[in-house]
Amino acid sequence: MIRHLIGLLVLLVAGLVYPWIFPSALTVGVTILLFAGWATAWDILGGWAGQVSLGHASFVGIGAYFVAIGATEYALAPWWSILMAIAVAALLSLAWGRLTFKLHGPYFTLSTIAIAEILRLIAINEDWLTGGATGVFIDWMPTPFGIDLFAREAQYYLALVFAVGVMATIIWISRSRFGYQLRAVREDENSAMAAGIDPTRTKLKAFMLSASLTAVGGGIYGMMLSFLEPHILFYLLLSVQIALTGIIGGRGTIWGPLVGAVLLVSAGEIFRTSFAEANLLIYGILILLVILFLPSGIIGEFNRRLTRRLYARRAQG
């Protein structure tokens, strides 16, 4: 616990120092922080509760679109739109989970793709709701305390607060009763029930929390993009990126998604010149390497070994 809180503090300090060291790479910073937050939020459902979703782009889209439509149509400040997006994401995931949690393993995963695809088609086709396929352009933002929310720097600090907030949430969960309920449901639903845990309810809570947090990041992402297109925001490949960031870093670990985000986003930057838009190639190669050689992910494998070493040392000493 103390270790993790110190880690969080280090992250916060590093995050605050970053803009001074890399002032020209703020966009990369925002991207890393958003993916760290999203992948950590995804991991509540995908890693801690063991339900692999490939539909989380839906919640990114909801967050971004609430901010955009709220600002352009209703002159609504983003914090209010994000609150609404949280509520909608929670309700949607509640209905979504109620419908699909009787499916297990890969069937659940397939159902998330199908639902997210349907939502994408709705976002593309329902002009009255989203502005349709042509997209929405955010042309107004409030200026609280004189802060320009269109400025990359402001967005960077918002993303930092988001990432640190999500990480703090997962640190708290990891120690709490809820965290152990999640792990029990992931490992074996029958054993979990024998311990008095309601698996469906536990998974629903995980999904709702995961979806709401993802929507918050989506809202910040919307401000960063300022031009929103439904076929990109709700797209399967964004869901895939979020999920793979968590899995490569290590499912069901506190630091895995962050490590995954740092690794994948910076690798994408480094190879941008050689791979251009084919940067998902790295995701493909890394996920194969992880599956074949580090099945619990980078941090997951580290933790496994650490637990065994600590036990061995204590048992001998």
Place this chain on the structure above:
Amino acid sequence: MAELVSLLQNLSNGLLIGGVYAMIGVGLTLIFGVMRTINFAHGDFVVMGMYTAFVFNMILGWDPYFSLLVALPAGFLMGVLLERVVLAPIVDKPHETSLLATLGISLIIGNALLLIFGGESKSVHVDYASMALSLGEVKISVILLIAGGVTALVIGGLYLLLHYTEFGRSIRATAENRLGAELVGINTRRIQGAVFGLGMMLAMTAGVALIPLLFATPTATGPILTLKAFVVIVLGGLGRVGAAVAGGLVLGMVEVMGAAYIASAYRDAYGLLFFLIILLFKPEGLFGRSVKRV
């Protein structure tokens, strides 16, 4: 009268497109039946077939169907290789592991094609592309007809292979009960490799048959086709070759009819919606027998 003609036109379109979907689904269901692997790269295999036809057409001016000479053996070999390197080592892991592994393969294929050929869509023009047979006032596209014929040939051939050869019997035995098959001396590891090769070969055949009809875009077309193939095999009942044909036809019909009579913008959504309903309420598929699972 005009309504009847358009209904007949829609029916025949639905049937023919369904035939194409069946061809994509049949390889996927074969792989699932034997390996219990949900092959997320299946659509990208189809796209590789499309690019094979495109390349040989561009360089040597071949008719797309002529490139099957290359696509068939290449597909089989690549499939065997992929199975050996990526899937065989994780055969005992939870099922979602193989889904993630094939998702990785999908990303690698799509992005490698993007690197090599660039992002713009590719197709092959053939002279018979715009030809159509007329049955009264109903027009039937020659290409769809050829694709339907190829589907019938492929599925007929697969049926003969599965039911009248020793190899086919081993495949079916492995699909039914891997342990039992091993006990009677079948090398199930080799069977799984061969089946993945066969599945990839079928997918590339479908790609070759589709290229005069569809545009291929490196990273986008693959996942769309994968999704369609999943819909097909879940509709029909997972793991059964005959059912994939039925599932393909149902999907073709659902899409064409939904687009014609409800709203064409949601053409892709009808299949997905149907897919969800089947998955949730009749997981054994439209044509499967009900099995009580514990």
Place this chain on the structure above:
Amino acid sequence: MPDALKAEGITVRFGGVVAVDNVSLSLQPKGILGLIGPNGAGKTTLFNAVTGFVPMDSGKVRFFDRDVSSEPPYKRAQAGMGRTFQTERPFEELTVLENVLVSAFLKEPRRKDAEKLAMEMLKRVELDDRYDQPAGDLNLARRRRLELAKALAIQPRVLFLDEVMAGLNPPALREMIGLVRRLSQEGLAILMVEHIMEAIIELSDHVIVLASGQKIAEGTPQEVTSNTQVIEAYLGTE
């Protein structure tokens, strides 16, 4: 004082097969009820029906003064049914202590209290020296005891033991018998399914014999072991 457990007319069918056919049983508070029978007799199915893990086709289950017939397994666990699994399934990636912690959280929502309770339960089954070992690394006998600690940590009113003796070597078997007896003396009512006659005879105060899904005999261990039908059922299959 009502019965700790009263099941009436339990019937479970799988497809066309009747796995449990109209079986009734009752368990006194502080009693030990043994459920025996040859392989495939329906013992585990009956056990799972009573604890809620297999749906019943007909029948009623009363737990103290509460009808739990239509309640899902986790509600029965919350009511105080603590069970073990025949194929012991620890949460492999969690440590031994964390495994028990999952159950301990049911009655102790605060981490500190739950941890204390879990550690006590580990002491009870003599596994406390391995609290920080990954549970997947335990051997069979220790996994059994971990199962027991998990069941105990929900602070049950009745303990349901599904073949906790199976596959143990003689010394481990003696230890397990001693452990179950100790738990009973501490006041827990116990229902145990067992294939091993020796254990049942030593521990139970009441025994039910199942064969082909039906109750063929019932009584004290002595009555049951002298019953010719029982002897036939056992010798006939083994």
